[in-house]
Amino acid sequence: MRTQGTGTGVSRRRVLAGAGGVGAAAVLGGVSVPQALAAGVDKLPIPDKAELTVLLTGDAGTGGDGQWQVADAARTVCARRGVDLAIGLGDNIYENGPESDTDDEFQSKFERPNAGIDVPWLMVLGNHDTSGIIPGSGGWPSRGDHEVAYHAHSARWYMPGRYYSVAVPGGADEPVAEFFAIDTTPLASYVLQTDPEYYWNGPFAREQRAWLKQSLAASRARWKFVFAHHPLRNNGTHRNAGEYEGISCGDYLSGKHVKELYEDVVAGKAEFLLGGHDHTLQILDTAARYQGTQQIVCGAAAKTKGRADEPSNKAFWEAYDTLGFMLLTINAQQVVVDAYTLEPGTGEPVHAYRHTRTDRLPAGTGGRAGAVG
Template identity: 45%
Template structure:
């Protein structure tokens, strides 16, 4: 969602019509073959990952990359917390470069929409790819998957930005984090003409095998999976399998199937963005105990009400904000912060503790 103002009643129908029409018109767009596989960081170019940590303080943001005043307000509030209790890492849950992604790894947008807003937040930012990062025909269609490779290449140019490949994992000791690229399964222009990227193609098949092996072998007390698109969602985009009220395959059914098969019951948490809201959902059917958290309000909001489709412990659809995690071997403390318009600080809105 890119319009933060209240919407007329029929705007959802208009949006669905636009997306469906664009998907048909753009099906022949250049989706790109090839891929960037699992990679490793060039350690000399990055702030140090806290390997072997027995505790972590984590900043969680999503849908941040506008370069506009609300993003700066959120990061200013995060800096105040960082000054009191330093963060070890951040999780960036996609839509890193609005509205249509970068034009190559040297695009000035990396400076204006990431480096400048996050100045002095000097720790590794583990970044995921979102649909806006892979735009083709219109902003956010997810139809040009090769565009996201520019964000992988930027990994070599930034000390903060950590994205060694389109999907990757980092074992930090007390937690192992798996950052996925599920855009081929949820694009508004699906990759039906590019076998490499299709749901049963090589890219997603190899990613699934890699994820299965990694989650099975992990010995970390906590496993965290990060995606841009959520499985469960009470906000306007809706949940996987019903995204934006669109017909299959545009509705994210492929993503729903993938997460049920490879993440549900295998990871402790699923963190996602995409919906410009904050949601802490509880006992989501289909996730088999994996907790779905949505943190997509780092620059935009939706001004909507909850569908109440899933039971929620906390929801906020009107305020921008971010979340923090305090990860220890026996417990994870999650805190949601609101950053209201016209305020320079963050208000602690919700806290909960998950125990093993």
């Protein structure tokens, strides 16, 4: 079944709405979680097909002109090409996250801008979603529970837990793709965590790590995608995990425990690592050091940021001064990544780059993989 976005070039003066679908299931900590929930919202269905197109955006939730421009451009492209899923890479509700699961910011910063792109949006938490007095600090992780609870109120918004996985097709012995969502903010906050549940080595971090390791090992998907707000490798100003903001000490701001999680659990186990956080567009290489796990950064859905003074990662393609988004086209043979930027002045979508990857990681082992730029 194909769920296609409708409404080409919709502006904030013409907001489309639509919802419908049937129940499906995700895996949350090894437990099947039904999509059709008691609140009476019919969730848009997870696609049941062997070839799919996925919209990729990140750091979108400002409610401002930049978000609307990117959403309009994405709506235009999705209406033309078709779309089956969307992924939101965190910082969904600027500046501090919602105050409740019925906060009207869900409407102004997610539902209305994205109306017409009527597919499930697989969402993860970012540092701006889990902040208190200091915007973007990530120092109030429990605030993210409001976004998890919003899953019950929205046809589009898909976040049954702080970490979860979705396989497509869901009942296949060997799905074409499996997406693993994780919450990296407690490991890379700008302030020390004060809730023991969310210490870098606390119960949440240990349980999430164990779940991710087990889930990746058990997956029989042809292509595996781990997605989170914070990237492992990044040529933007936030820099690489382990040296975020140019800081390499401490348990939080440096992101050294994000680096450990990715290198120990994800590298060589998933073909793609998708992140935002940096307000840039980057398709990095399949570095041998990371055993074929390729980093994509897509965080320019509302703001732009800039490039690090001395970037350290090889890239197939990068853009630092433009808003934009990406589309992933996935089938058993390949994953195609199309990057779109916005034309200055008009906001029209511009196809900027196409990257094709054909080599998977060996089943059950780490290994090197290839790509064609």
